Amino acid sequence: MDIQTNYSISEIIPTRLSKKDQNHQWVFALHYEVPSQRNDGREYKAFLFRNNERTVFGLKEFYDWQHIDFRKMATKVIQDKEYRESLISDDPDLPKIWKKH
Numbered sequence: 001m002d003i004q005t006n007y008s009i010s011e012i013i014p015t016r017l018s019k020k021d022q023n024h025q026w027v028f029a030l031h032y033e034v035p036s037q038r039n040d041g042r043e044y045k046a047f048l049f050r051n052n053e054r055t056v057f058g059l060k061e062f063y064d065w066q067h068i069d070f071r072k073m074a075t076k077v078i079q080d081k082e083y084r085e086s087l088i089s090d091d092p093d094l095p096k097i098w099k100k101h
Helices: 070-079 081-087 091-097
Strands: 010-011 027-032 044-051 059-061
Touching: 010 070, 027 070, 027 091, 044 070, 044 091, 059 081, 059 091, 081 091
Parallel strands: none
Antiparallel strands: 010 027, 027 044, 044 059
């Protein structure tokens, strides 16, 4: 991951959670960069998540324009352990990104 230093992230609220899933430990956000902000000239989106304790971090990156329902993706992370574990990352930049959020 090569996120620019002047990044911003927006919170993502999961959609359509069942009662049993509403009290989850996950926080979600979207990081977005336009082509003019990047050395490679590509649009970049990063779906980010972490647990409340800030000990587990997850990431899925997207390049170039794609329509993605990030709220549904957040719901899937909560409900599908196997999917969530496939996105867990030990990227050292992730705790830095979440420091402000």
